[in-house]
Amino acid sequence: MTKVYQLKNVPSNEVDLPVVLTIAGSDSSGGAGIEADLKTFSAFGVYGMTCITALTAQNTKGVKTFEKTSSELIKQVLNANLDDFLYNYTGTAPLKVIKTGMLTKEAIKEFSYQLPKLKEHKVKIVIDPVMVSTSGSKLIDEEGMSLCVDHLIKDVFLITPNYPEAQELYNIKEGKEYEEVQSLEDFKNLAKSLQQSLQCKNILVKGGHIPFDANNNVATSNSSKIIDVLYQSELDDWVIFESEFIDSKDNHGSGCTLASAIAANLAKGKELDDSIILSIDFIHKGMSTLQRKLGFGNGPLNHFAKPAASISSVLNGSYNEVKKLLSQHDSFYHFLTTHPSVKDNWTKYVNHPFVKAIAENTLQFDKFLYFLKQDYHYLINYAQIHGLAASTAPNYKQTHAQATIIGEIVTEIEKHKEKLMKNYNIDYVKDYEIDSGLKPGKACQDYCDYLLRIGKKENFLGIKVAVAPCLHGYAEAGTYGQSIRKDTEVLGVVTEDQAKIYQTWLDDYTSDWYTNADKEGKNALESLINDNELNIKRVDELVDMFNQVVLLEIEFWNECLNL
Amino acid sequence: MTKVYQLKNVPSNEVDLPVVLTIAGSDSSGGAGIEADLKTFSAFGVYGMTCITALTAQNTKGVKTFEKTSSELIKQVLNANLDDFLYNYTGTAPLKVIKTGMLTKEAIKEFSYQLPKLKEHKVKIVIDPVMVSTSGSKLIDEEGMSLCVDHLIKDVFLITPNYPEAQELYNIKEGKEYEEVQSLEDFKNLAKSLQQSLQCKNILVKGGHIPFDANNNVATSNSSKIIDVLYQSELDDWVIFESEFIDSKDNHGSGCTLASAIAANLAKGKELDDSIILSIDFIHKGMSTLQRKLGFGNGPLNHFAKPAASISSVLNGSYNEVKKLLSQHDSFYHFLTTHPSVKDNWTKYVNHPFVKAIAENTLQFDKFLYFLKQDYHYLINYAQIHGLAASTAPNYKQTHAQATIIGEIVTEIEKHKEKLMKNYNIDYVKDYEIDSGLKPGKACQDYCDYLLRIGKKENFLGIKVAVAPCLHGYAEAGTYGQSIRKDTEVLGVVTEDQAKIYQTWLDDYTSDWYTNADKEGKNALESLINDNELNIKRVDELVDMFNQVVLLEIEFWNECLNL
DSSP states (O other), X not given: OEEEXXXXXXOOOOBOOOEEEEEEEEETTSSSHHHHHHHHHHHTTOEXXXXXXXXXXXXXXEEEXXXXXXXXXXXXXXXXXXXXXXXXXXXXXXXXXXXXOSOOHHHHHHHHHHHHHHHHTTOEEXXXXXXXXXXXXXXXXXXXXXXXXXXXXXXXXXXXXXXXXXXXXXXXXXXXXXXOOOBHHHHHHHHHHHHHHHOOSEEEEBOTTSOBOTTXXXXXXXXXXXXXXXXXXXXXXXXXXXXXXXXXXOOBXXXXXXXXXXXXXXXXXXXXXXXXXXXXXXXXXXXXXXXSOOSSSSOBOOTTSOOOSOSGGGBOOOHHHXXXXXXXXXXXXXXXXXXXXXHHHHXXXXXXXXXXXXXXTOSOHHHHHHHHHHHHHHHHHHHHHHHHHHHHOSSHHHHHHHHHHHHHHHHHHHIIIIIIGGGGXXXXXXXXXXXXXXXXXXXXXHHHHHHHHHHHHSOHHHHHHHHHHHHHHHHHHXXXXXXXXXXXXXXXXXXXXXXXXXXXXXXXXXXXXXXXXXXXXXXXXXXXXXXXXXXXXXXXXXXXXXXXXXXXXXXXXXXXXXX | OEEXXXXXXXXXXXXXXXXXXXXXXXXXXXXXXXXXXXXHHHHTTOEEEEEEEEEEEEETTEEEEEEEOOHHHHHHHHHHHHIIIIITOSSOOSEEEEEEOSOXXXXXXXXXXXXXHHHHTTOEEEEOOOOBOTTSOBOSOHHHHHHHIIIIITTOXXXXXXXXXXXXXXXXXXXXXXXXXOBHHHHHHHHHHHHHHXXXXXXXXXXXXSOBOTTSBBOSSSOOEXXXXXXXXXTTEEEEEEEEOOOOSOOBTHHHHHHHHHHHHHHTTOOHHHHHHHHHHHHHHHHTOBSSOOSSSSOBOOXXXXXXXXXXXXXXXXXXXXXXXXXXXXXXXXXXXXXXTTHXXXXXXXXXXXXXXXXXXXSOHHHHHHHHHXXXXXXXXXXXXXXXXXXHOSSHHHHHHHHHHHHHHHHHHHIIXXXXXXXXXXXXXXXXXXXXXXXXXXXXXXXXXXXXXXXHHSOHHHHHHHHHHHHHHHHHHHHHHHHTOOOTTSOSSSOHHHHHHHHHHHHHHHSHHHHHHHHHHHHHHHXXXXXXXXOHHHHHHHHHHHHHHHHHHHHHHHHHHXX
C-alpha cells in the first residue's frame, strides 16, 4: 500500500535572531554547561554558538570524568565563529554577547587573545565564574581562576559569582578572606569591594547560599528569601533582587542557566536589570514545573518554562509609587495622553492633517474613500480584539460588556456598508469578501497585527489600553475638526455633496452617541486602573503600548493622505 | 542609590519531559550537530542529552578541523547518561529515543556495545547516516560507514539517508551501485531495496537532491516538488511525503534538524508518519523565516520557528475522501455522536445517572446544589470561550453571532443567580467573588482548562466543535430526563418543592428557547463544515476534541453524584 501526504507551505512569522556565543564545558546529561546554555537561548529565542572547553561525562549524581579541549581547536573554533558572525561584518553583526562557563587554562588564554578585537566590536561579555558544579565537583583549579582574574575579568560587562565564588575571587585577588556576610549591608559591600578589586563593569553576586530573613539579616530559621545583589560601577548603584526561596531538587545547572538567560536577554537589547529579573523568574519557573524529576541526583530544571511575557508581571510592589505618580493627574487617560513620550504623538494624531483637510474641505474625495475602506477592515479586526478582551475579562459582567461593544462595532460596520458606502458604488462582497478585491494597506495591516498580538498576550487591562487610542482619539479628532470646520459652502477640492459627507463624518464623532461611548470608555478605564494594583514597570508598559497604538493611528491617516 | 525589585512567584504550567539522547558531533557554529539537535528538541519541548563524538571547528563556510572524542570518554558518557535516565529506572524511564548524527569508529563501537541492553529497554533508535556536511566536508570515512552498517543499523527503528547517502549505503552493503532514480517508482524501489539490504525497521529516504515534476519523474525544469519516501518493513507499506521545494540558503544543518525533529516527536509518543509530517513542516518554516541570513556561507535555519499546532493544518487534500466519509451521515453532528470512538461515551453522557436521578427524584438535593454552583463557574468560562470564538470568526457576522451567544450565556448565569439560587441562600458574592468561598471542583476546573487551551490554539471551527457537546448534550439529556420523568408526587429523597425544581430544570432544557438554540447551533456547525475543506486528519482531530469534551461532561456529573 502507498499512502500520500501533500504538505502545504504554511507561512510563519519572520524573525531576526541575535546571537550569543557560549564558551563552556559540555554536560553530557544536558542540564548544565553548553547544553543548558543552548536550551536557555532557545527559550528566549536567541541563536546559540558554542566553543566547548571540555567534555564531561556526568549525570545528575556527579561528574565522572572530563577531557579538556586542545588550545589549537579552541583557537580554530573562536576564529571560525568570530569571523563568520562578527569580525567580517561591516554593518551590525549578529553576535551580541559572549558568555563563559567552565573555563580551562587553554580556553582562558585563547579567549583573552581575542579580547582587544572583541572590545573594538563592542561585544558584551558575561562571565559566570564556575568553580564547583551543583553536584559538588571542582571544575577549575586556583591557577585557572587566577588566570581568569588576571586576563579576562577586567572591563567585562558582567560577572555573576555566587556567594562562595565571590569570596574565593576576593581571596585570589586580594590575598585575604572577605569578612563573613551577616546582613544585606555586608552583602552590598562585598559586591562593591569585589567590583573594585576585579574592575569588571557590573557584578551580580547571587545569594542562593545565604537566604535572608525579613529584617535583611542572614536567616537562621526556615522562613527566608533569596537576595541577589547587582553593583553597577559606572552609576555607583546597587540593585537588589528579592525572591522566594524555592525548595526544589531540580537545580542542576541553575547557575549556568541564570547566566545564559541574562546573556540572551542582553543580546535581545534588554537593559541589565530587566534581563536579570526575567532570568531569575525563568529559573524559578524552571525549578518548579517538572512533574517528574529527571535522574537520580539533583535533576535539571525545566528549560522549556515559558519566559515571562513582561517584567511587570513578575514584580510585586511599588503601588504607592504608582499612586503618587498618578495623583498628579485627573485620570489615567489624562496621564497617558500627557505623558512625555506620548504627548506630541497624541497631538499629531488628534489634530492630524487628514482631519484638518476634512474640516477644511481640502481632502480629495478618493482619499476619503480609501480611508473608509481601510476603516472597514480595521473595524472587523477591532471587533475581534474585543472578543479577546471578553475572554480575559475579570468577571462575567465585563465579559458581557465586551460582547456589547462588539455589537456596537458591528453596527458601525453595517452603517459604513449600508448608509455611507452604497452611495459610492463600492461592492463590499466583490471588494473584500472574495480574494479579488482591495486588500488592507500596510498601515491598516500593521495596526491590526499589533492589536492581535497584544490581544493574544495581554491581560484585560492591557487590551483595553491598546484599544483606547481609537475610541478616544476619534472623539478628540472630531472635536478638533468641528472647531476648525469651514462652512460647507466654502468648498475646497470637493463638491457640495462630498462636503456634506465630511460634515456627517465629523458629526458622527461629536454626536451624543459617540461622546457617551467615549465617556463610558474613560470611566471603565479609570475603574480598571483603580482595581489593579499596578507597579511602575506595568505603568511603563501601558504607556508604551498606548504610544505604539497612537503611532499606528497616525500612520493610518498618513497612508490615506499620501495615497 | 539602591533600587529594590521584589519578584513574585508566578505559577507556570507543569510538564513531564520525554528525553532524547543525541550521539553526534558538535558544530561550533550552532547550526548542525548536537547544537541543532538540542535546539530542535527545545522547539518540540523534549529534553536533550548529548554524547559528543567529535568537536568540529566550523562555520557556515565549512569545517576547518575536528578532534574526535576518545573511546573512554564516550563509554563513560553513555554509561552516565543511560544509567541515570534509563537503566536504573524500574518503571517508565524518561529516555525514549536515541538519535545519531556524525559518528566516529570509536562512537560506533561503544554505542554498539549498548545495543542489546537498549533493545531490552525498548528505546527507539533513529540513525541519520551523516556522511557529508551541507558545506561539503566529508564527516565519516568508508570504514566508518561499513562499521555502522554492520554493527548499528540492523533492527534500528529508523534510518534517514538522503538520496546520495542511500546510494552509498546500498553500495557499501551490496557491493554494487543502485540504478539511478528516474521516477517515483524507482525511488520507492530504492527505499525498499535498501531496507531489505540493511534490515532496519523503517527507512526514510529524503529526496531533497532529486526534485520531481508533476508527473512524478525526476525534474528537468524548475517547477518541482520534493518527495521523501518512507518504507515501513513490518507493514510492507510506503508513505510518500510531497512538499514544495524551498529555495533558501538557510539550510545548514537541515538534515540533522529533520532527524532530530522526528526523534523528538517519536519521544513524545507521536506516530512515525505524523512525526515526519511535523518535522518536514518545521524544516520548511525554519528555512523561510529568517529576516537576515546568519554567516557568510549557507546559513543555519531558524530553529525557533513554531512547530505546527496540528497535523491537519500542514496538509493539503483528501477532501473527496472526507466528503465520502460524511456522506453516510445526515449531518456532521450525527457523524460525531455516532463515531465509534464517541458513541458509547455520548450515550453515557446524555443518559447520565445524574439526569436519571433528577428525573426519578432520587437525587439528594445537596448534590444538585453543588452541581448548580459548579455550573455557575462553568458558564462564566463558557462565555469567555465564546469571546475567543468571536476573535477567530471568519467574518464579522460570525463575530457578532458569538457576541450574541455571550449575551445569552450571561442571561443563563443571571437566571441561575437570581431566580434559582436566591431560594437557597447562596450568596454568590461571598461564595465566589471573593477568595473565601467555594472553588470550582476538579471536574469543573479540568473542563474549563481544556476549553481555554482549545480556545487559545484552535481556529473557529475547532472551538465550535469543542463547545458543541455542552449545548447539544443538555438538549438530549433534557429529553432523556423528561422521557423517564416520574410524577413529582412519587417522591424519592426530595421534598415536593425540590421535585418541582427538578421539573423546572428538565423543562428548561426541553423548552422552545433551548430547543431552538440547539437547532441553530447544529445548523451553524453544518454550515461551517461545508465551508471548510477538511482533510481526514482534521476530521480525526475534531472527533478527538469532541470526545475529550464528552468525557469531561461525564466527569462533571460524576463528581456531583459522588459528592
